[in-house]
Amino acid sequence: MIQIENLQFSWPGSARPTLSIPEFKLAKAEHLFLHGPSGSGKSTLLSLLTGIHLPQSGRIKILGQDLSRLSGPGRDRFRADHLGYVFQQFNLLPYLSVLDNVLLPCQFSKLRRQRTGEPKAQALHLLERLDLHTHLHQSVSALSVGQQQRVALARALIGAPEILIADEPTSALDAERRGAFIELLFECAKEHQTAILLVSHDPQLAMHFDRSVSLPAINTMETHDV
Numbered sequence: 304m305i306q307i308e309n310l311q312f313s314w315p316g317s318a319r320p321t322l323s324i325p326e327f328k329l330a331k332a333e334h335l336f337l338h339g340p341s342g343s344g345k346s347t348l349l350s351l352l353t354g355i356h357l358p359q360s361g362r363i364k365i366l367g368q369d370l371s372r373l374s375g376p377g378r379d380r381f382r383a384d385h386l387g388y389v390f391q392q393f394n395l396l397p398y399l400s401v402l403d404n405v406l407l408p409c410q411f412s413k414l415r416r417q418r419t420g421e422p423k424a425q426a427l428h429l430l431e432r433l434d435l436h437t438h439l440h441q442s443v444s445a446l447s448v449g450q451q452q453r454v455a456l457a458r459a460l461i462g463a464p465e466i467l468i469a470d471e472p473t474s475a476l477d478a479e480r481r482g483a484f485i486e487l488l489f490e491c492a493k494e495h496q497t498a499i500l501l502v503s504h505d506p507q508l509a510m511h512f513d514r515s516v517s518l519p520a521i522n523t524m525e526t527h528d529v
């Protein structure tokens with residue numbers, strides 16, 4: 304699903320690479336928990352896996368596709384077709400309703416639209432599972448941070464992408480909502496054989512995953528804030 308070889312990435316102006324990863328793999332349908340100290344490069348790695356940034360050297364293959372071989376618009380299309388993602392800042396569109404935000408991936412990707420069959424019905428189902436069905440037509444900017452986090456999960460899951468990438472997706476949720484969030488995540492993943500790569504500082508989440516990896520263990524650069 305994900306294959307990294309000899310990856311090197313430096314932020315512009317940085318004296319040394321943030322990431323230097325000789326090898327990393329995520330298998331089909333594998334659920335991986337990624338952790339590491341603040342500043343160790345977890346979000347940077349996710350931005351490379353989602354094709355938002357490109358490494359200066361090395362290779363990232365997602366579903367066999369080398370991301371560096373795609374154009375910018377090609378990477379956007381690839382991401383829309385195959386990846387569901389929940390970013391730390393959610394990246395919801397504030398002027399759209401909850402329902403329309405969840406439906407967005409089906410507008411950007413014909414593949415995701417075809418996989419859902421009936422996008423609106425699936426959006427409603429996901430929002431109901433996340434206890435957001437009474438907020439369907441509300442603007443997302445009027446929601447609490449925890450509610451926005453759950454909208455971002457529903458948006459990531461619609462249309463059954465092959466890989467779900469999530470950066471601290473439960474940080475704003477209370478224990479009960481975190482339980483519902485994780486339950487839905489794994490239920491959808493099981494149903495569609497979705498691989499999950501989830502970054503979190505919450506060690507309690509690790510037990511739900513097949514494998515737990517510390518970023519400093521795979522990154523040969525020592526970058527974290529001490």
Ligand SMILES: Nc1ncnc2c1ncn2[C@@H]1O[C@H](COP(=O)(O)OP(=O)(O)OP(=O)(O)O)[C@@H](O)[C@H]1O
Pocket residue numbers: 314315321339340341342343344345346347348526
């Ligand atoms: N847009 C950017 N431009 C320049 N440097 C950046 C940028 N984003 C992150 N960095 C730097 O890259 C390093 C890794 O940051 P990153 O956000 O990937 O860490 P992280 O492990 O996700 O941290 P946290 O757990 O606090 O979210 C840090 O030194 C940070 O300052």
